Amino acid sequence: MAVFKFKTPISEEDVRKLKVNDVLYVTGTIVTARDAAHKKALEQFKQGKPLPVNLEGSAVFHCGPIVKKEDDRWVVVAAGPTTSTRMDQFEDEFIEAFKVRVVIGKGGMGKRTTDAMKKYGAVYGAFTGGAGVLAAKAVKNVKTVEWLQDLGMPEALWVFEVEEFGPLTVAIDSHGNNLFEEVKKKAGEQLVKIYEKL
């Protein structure tokens, strides 16, 4: 296990240094996107419209935060990750279209995303589910929010300026390794032994 601290924009060369089980901290720009934002972003891309935010080399965060407004300023109260599997149907195209280098969430992603990460150079960073305050603490500033009217607070694109956002356990790397799948496979192999003992 090695610890890496990357600043956005992150290069393909840097991201390919990461292996599963490594720990990553990201400084710079991360953008939240859940189901609706992924869908809308890809629809716009296919129509040739640019995104309101440039995601190249940055991180996309599967998160629906609690954000409050204090004197015209957005303040993040809690911003833990949501379950990533729901975004599996969009993520391969999303990585290809917007060239994000890090996908942050919880629960892991499947083969389609793993293959795209290998092909285009990106990783999946698992952030501790439920650790909403820890995440909020790393957000130094809300740069902007897009699609808030249209999609609502949890589904909007929140553009966060973060400092050492993490720890992110690299759970899918750009070499085809998927830690969640490995753990599940091992659990399945254990099952016969566990059954025998019951």
Place this chain on the structure above:
Amino acid sequence: MNIEKLVEDMAVNLLRLAVVELPADIKEALQRAYKEETSEAGRVQLEAILKNIGLAERENTPMCQDTGIIIFYVKAGVEADGLDRIETALINATRRGTREIPLRPNTVDPFTQKNTGDNTGHYIPFINWELTQGDAIEITAFPKGGGSENVCTLGMITPGEGVKGLKKFVIDAVIKAGAMPCPPTILGVAAGGGADIAMKLAKAALLRPINQPNSNPELASLERELYEAANSTGIGPMGLGGKFTVLGVNVDYAHRHPASFPVAVAFQCWAARRATARVHSNGRVEYLTHKVR
């Protein structure tokens, strides 16, 4: 004494205590898990969890952005005054708590997909009533997160499969759930009754502190066995591999129909939020799970 106002204030406090500070038994179990976890990825996750719960307490802010669907368990003394006003008090407390704490508005109409914005709705907050002796009213606030709820499961196994079938069903559920319920989790397991009864008992089993073994020695030994078996899957904290997949297993049961063997597994995430207090007939409020500063 205005019982409605008293219960409303108490319930707002309970919601706040529940979402901000974990009960002592859960905190201790997480600390022990961090000390004993051998997987590196698992330790990184547990360390982040401990940091997060410390921050939430210091800043008096919800530990997780998913503050759940609001459920209350009420033990109502049959001699208590004002039982007819408890429901209104709990609904008002949920609305106030949503604004004041704040809680994330989480109540969506399943047919129109509209969010009411205040955590109340049809049957919600859900209130589980139990009548007890005496004149005190005991209320538990139990905000239940969505990630762990999504993997709760019910099996109508055959009586022939019996207890061994129950054990297999529980372990299969743990493996199938994987990283989804934010492990290390707490499992509420119940057998018998019927489909609804088993699930109700499984969920209510999550109210018992995990350092308090089952009062039935045979069930206590079943709890230990399921705990060991679940943790030998290696799923680990947040599904990234390790020794701690569960922090505790609580079992309950009802007698079953000869033809049926319902088994329910209720998952609770590591953010196992609950807070309990009792109102006495003289208006004194006693907080049972948390120290109130």
